[in-house]
Amino acid sequence: EVQLVESGGRLVQPGGSLxxxxxxxxxxxxxxxxxxxxxxxxxxxxWLSYINKDSSVRFYADSVKGRFSIxxxxxxxxxxxxxxxxxxxxxxxxxxxxxFGSSWFAHWGQGxxxxxxx
Amino acid sequence: QAVVTQEPSLTVxxxxxxTLTCGSSTGPVTSSHYPYWFQQKPGxxxxxxxxxxxxxxxxxxxxxxxxxxxxxxxxxxxxxLPEDEADYYCFLSFPGSRFAFGPGTKVTVL
Numbered sequence: 001e002v003q004l005v006e007s008g009g010r011l012v013q014p015g016g017s018l019x020x021x022x023x024x025x026x027x028x029x030x031x032x033x034x035x036x037x038x039x040x041x042x043x044x045x046x047w048l049s050y051i052n053k054d055s056s057v058r059f060y061a062d063s064v065k066g067r068f069s070i071x072x073x074x075x076x077x078x079x080x081x082x083x084x085x086x087x088x089x090x091x092x093x094x095x096x097x098x099x100f101g102s103s104w105f106a107h108w109g110q111g112x113x114x115x116x117x118x
Numbered sequence: 119q120a121v122v123t124q125e126p127s128l129t130v131x132x133x134x135x136x137t138l139t140c141g142s143s144t145g146p147v148t149s150s151h152y153p154y155w156f157q158q159k160p161g162x163x164x165x166x167x168x169x170x171x172x173x174x175x176x177x178x179x180x181x182x183x184x185x186x187x188x189x190x191x192x193x194x195x196x197x198x199l200p201e202d203e204a205d206y207y208c209f210l211s212f213p214g215s216r217f218a219f220g221p222g223t224k225v226t227v228l
Contacts (some may be wrong), residue, residue, distance in 0.1 A: 011168065037164075044205075044207060044219060044221050044222045045156070045158075045207050045209075047219055048220060050217070059215045061217070062119065097164075098205070102169065102173075103154075103166065103169040103170070103173070103175065104154070104169070105154060105163070105164075105166045105209070106166060106169075107166075108163040108164055108166070110163050111163055
């Protein structure tokens with residue numbers, strides 16, 4: 001069974017930076033596309049970023065373009081989200097999601113909480 | 119920027135049928151929007167039910183089905199169970215590599 005474990009979330013001041021990680025239990029990580037999605041407290045889901053299996057294609061939501069950067073290390077079965085210039089409105093649970101075949105979001109992690117506050 | 123629309127809330131009786139829809143401010147939703155449907159229960163991560171309009175994952179209960187209906191993406195729940203009470207989100211892809219979730223539909227089984 002695929003297991004995704006996010007980490008790196010914590011309390012950070014506005015303007016600060018944070019790097020989130022997502023580790024996949026399956027060696028097939030390198031064959032699948034990955035996404036980051038977030039959910040502010042009591043709010044809906046917001047798609048943030050996509051990276052394909054060999055990192056040659058990356059997409060970003062307008063809300064994070066230029067501030068966030070997605071990357072992956074297939075040798076470590078790991079996905080990352082570098083978040084810079086953090087704002088209060090970036091406070092949310094951040095989920096990684098792994099694709100399977102043509103599905104972008106077959107498997108989800110349990111999320112990591114980011115709080116941006118002074 | 120495209121806005122995705124969903125019903126804020128729907129109620130279905132146990133054993134009943136309910137259809138959730140997913141619209142786009144840019145026009146009719148088609149298979150080219152590759153509609154997804156997700157279920158999320160309180161305190162849990164989302165679970166993907168449907169991808170690419172009508173494809174199910176191995177874990178998707180048979181009572182859930184996806185389709186296009188009246189220019190919108192649709193998720194139909196037939197034979198609702200109490201455990202189906204949850205928030206349901208759709209997701210659409212748009213030209214120019216733009217992607218968005220809908221605001222979600224809260225489904226009550228009552």
